[in-house]
Amino acid sequence: MGIKSFQGKRSNSPEKKSELILVSDYMTKNLITFKENQPxxxxxxxxxxxxxxxxxxINDKNELIGIISEGDCMKQISESRYYNLPMxxxxxxxxxxxxxxxxIDGNMNILDAVNKFLESKRRRFPIVDNGKLVGQISQKDVLIAAMKLKGNTWK
Known part of the structure; x- marks a missing residue:
């Protein structure tokens, strides 16, 4: 006579609910913004x-109208310095x-945001709600969320 099971009767274990971690939970809300007419x-x-x-x-109504980066500034420097002129x-x-x-939508799952970062090769995404700038998420913010996710659900 053979042994069928060493573990005994198996019961259906309840499924673990995975909590959604949203972009809005980790976005930066206190932003440094710029105006169109700034030098x-x-x-x-x-x-x-x-x-x-x-x-x-942003404009005066806190609506997103563009984004400026170090690279955009470097282009301006490069053009003036090439001709040895002041900016x-x-x-x-x-x-x-x-x-x-x-x-990016603030209600997006942080893991979906990871894919968007990887596909676009961007370093940051603004978050707009009803046309108004409400925050920004960076790659570093996503990494912080991933480490918290690791602490809560990964073994």
Missing amino acids: IEDVIDSLIKNKISGGPV DTNNTVGKAMIKQVET
């Missing part, structure tokens, strides 16, 4: 002082910013 030199100073690599550009005082954020900005 590029002000942006460069702010990026250096605040140790950030870029930021959203043009007419170089404003509006002339250098990217106007077609991809955004």
Whole structure:
């Protein structure tokens, strides 16, 4: 006579509910923003002082109209320094910013945001609600969320 099971009767264990971790749970809400008519030199100073690599550009109604990065500022420097000229005082954020900005929904699952970061190769995404800028999520924010997820659900 053979032994059928060493474990005894198996009961159906209740499924673990996985909690959704939303982008809005980890987004930065206190943002450094820029205005369209600001000089590029002000942006460069702010990026250096605040140790950030870029930021959203908003209008007076807090609506997202663009995004400016270190790279956009470097292009402005490169053009003036190539000709050994001082930076043009007419170089404003509006002339250098990217106007077609991809955004992420604050209600998106953080793991879906990971895929969006990987597909787009962007470092940050603004979050807009009803046309207004409400936050921004960066790759670092996603990494922080992943480490918390690890602590809660991974073994």
